[in-house]
Amino acid sequence: MKAHLSRRYLFSASHRLHSEAMSPQENQATYGKCNNPYGHGHNYIVELTVSGQVDEKTGMVCNLADFDSFIEREVLARFDHENLNTLREFAQEVPTTENLCIQIYEIVHRGFPHAHLERVRLEETLMNSFEYTG
């Protein structure tokens, strides 16, 4: 039978929202406080949902220890306690939470073959969250 498994992880990172394609005034008008040149940070919560048949032998959609270690290595180690603007993932794009959500989706979709990735949900604050389903 098919089930959906969701797992939540916390990481903290800083960013500055600034587009090279815009004038200083336009950046300020678009991003407001988020355009502060020194950056600012968030405690992000990423909620990943995968689906698949429940394995008769293990009772699981996928081995949770394998999933945790993949996310630790490929997502948390990459983004936790980093300044997102300095990472190569954001060399060409603004590190909005929309773009970060898509980046995380691509990493998991490409790199974790043991279950089907349904959704990435990224909470930037208690008030803002973003979802990407591919």
Add this chain to the structure above:
Amino acid sequence: MVYLTRKAEFSASHYYHNPDFTPEENLRVFGKCNNPNGHGHNYTLEVTVKGEVDPRSGFVVDLKQLKEVMHRDVLEAMDHRFLNKEVPEFIHRIPTTENIAIAIWQRLVSKLETAKLHRIRVYETPDLFVDFYGEP
């Protein structure tokens, strides 16, 4: 169509073990969860039903009946139990969160009188949960 979700909590112990695996394989696959003495969780259950709003009552479902069924068929059986030893579904099936969600679906699906069961969500911890929609 309107969806209604009712929550409940239960606390239970379990462990993960497949008798067809070697002891080494069980430990490798299940890690700490393989401790045969068991360990426990405070589970949160969310039962979501769906249906049309009855024009006379304004209800999708008789919530009192839903609560009674959840209490009798799920909580009485699983709350403060050792799932592997006391719940029939888990004598021969590993009580993972996935299998708990499936077992709860199977216990409830035929018991609802008006609305249809839409989703069973079981939180093992606030950071780990499973959704089951009755899909084969």
